[in-house]
Amino acid sequence: MKLGARMMKTGLAVAVALYVSSLLGFVSPLLAAIAAAFSIQPSIYRSYQSIIEQIQGNTIGALIAVVAVFTLGNDPFIVAFAIIIVIGFTTNLKMNENTISLAVVAVIALMDSTDLTFIHFAASRFSSMLLGILAAFIVNLVFLPPRYETRLFKKIDLATTDILQWLRVTTRQLSDQPALKYEIQRIQDEIRWIDHTFLLYSEERTYWKGKRFSKGRKLVLFRHLITTTKKSFDVLKAFYRLEYKIEQIPYEFQDVLVGELDKLINAHEKLVLSLKGRIKQTHKQSLRTIEEPDIPLLVERLTNIFEESGDSDKFAFLPLASQLMEYYYQLEKLKRLLKSYQTHHQEDYIKTSDK
Known part of the structure; x- marks a missing residue:
């Protein structure tokens, strides 16, 4: 206990x-x-x-x-x-x-x-x-005043790590379906707790006038960090639903799909590492560019494949393409918010650990 x-x-x-x-x-x-x-x-x-x-x-x-x-x-x-x-x-x-x-x-x-x-x-x-x-x-x-900022970031970091790991495994057809189904339910519960913790964090009052503006920016940054995590989770659920269909398409297309998703996963990981202070502030290249997935090319290739095979499910992957594009837009916005916060509040670090 x-x-x-x-x-x-x-x-x-x-x-x-x-x-x-x-x-x-x-x-x-x-x-x-x-x-x-x-x-x-x-x-x-x-x-x-x-x-x-x-x-x-x-x-x-x-x-x-x-x-x-x-x-x-x-x-x-x-x-x-x-x-x-x-x-x-x-x-x-x-x-x-x-x-x-x-x-x-x-x-x-x-x-x-x-x-x-x-x-x-x-x-x-x-x-x-x-x-x-x-x-x-x-x-x-x-007695033991709560530190919701640290607790919130730890929950987001843990959920994001789990989601990105499962995305890598699932897109390479290495995931165990029953295990993934259980993990999706567990991560869903974790996201509910993240929303609850964010609510408690947003209710905390800042009594020093100088830190109110910084707290407001942190709230915006955390809110979008949560939104981006949820969007990556939506992509994972989309891959879970389409796993059997993905196995039936040519390997060349599967490789293209994995490559486009890996661009987004790598960008997401870099943004979280930057928040944790593990990427030097002077190394601007890490946050300068997030490669945009070539969704039109992806959809075109997919449509050609299904037209050649005569399969009636040729548009089954369109929602997945839309999810990938939404994921990219959320990452771009998170990058801009993080860069702005790190530029204007260099002394007020986000507390990512208890130390």
């Missing part, structure tokens, strides 16, 4: 909430722990949003609970009615599920019977929950 940062943060937040609430003599330290567990978020920005929303949700829950107890009592059916009202209010305000769940917990906790006077009892439990929310926010802010 791998212990992630969020798991450790949740445990630490619960411990801090229990310790501080016991130290302050709160009646219900357990409620502080529950609130802390519900309030941990994957990013500092989301943690800030969560603390505001959790306070609002708990305040709504507490007010409804107090009104219900003073007007109707705390019979189990009254508690159920109050919970329904709270869920209705918080859902109308489009609060997230954690906030709604914690607001429900607040209602149940405040409407529970006790020997203390109700106001004192409600204030104590409400304070415990606020303490838990605050503990979670502080732990998220101080």
Whole structure:
């Protein structure tokens, strides 16, 4: 079992909430722990949003609970009615599920019977929950702050490497079909995680005015890096679907097809290596030219082959040719964005590793 940062943060937040609430003599330290567990978020920005929303949700829950107890009592059916009202209010305000769940917990906790006077009892439990929310926010802010820039690039780099390796193997008819089918599904899941990580990275706030412009450029560069990776994945899926048809065409055409694709694969690898700082900035030749695949010649040869054979599937490869051209255009745009970023932000490197 791998212990992630969020798991450790949740445990630490619960411990801090229990310790501080016991130290302050709160009646219900357990409620502080529950609130802390519900309030941990994957990013500092989301943690800030969560603390505001959790306070609002708990305040709504507490007010409804107090009104219900003073007007109707705390019979189990009254508690159920109050919970329904709270869920209705918080859902109308489009609060997230954690906030709604914690607001429900607040209602149940405040409407529970006790020997203390109700106001004192409600204030104590409400304070415990606020303490838990605050503990979670502080732990998220101080302990192991997430580095989404590094994490995002590593995920993109790994997915791109896998895709390009499979493209080389597949175009040479060396791939195992069941293995490739599994890898396509796995890479699809990886791309979903890349999109999720990019969302978290884009939500991170830059507090230094001088770095806001640089962060904006990084977001544009990362967004297009992801788009290019997805386009290479589309090409891989196209080759996977047409693998049996490719085997039936002459070897001369297969060699031409492999040669045109290799131009794009090599360019993609150079761009990623440049981002990782493994190509010298002074070596401009590495990023100067990306060879354009000769798609019209490719289509013409393919059409001639199928016309000679009389096969009705002569246009089956046209979508693949279109995918190759789109892949080329995306690489060209990525090259321009990377060159522009490296020219204007030489001191603000993209963090590609934890070092």
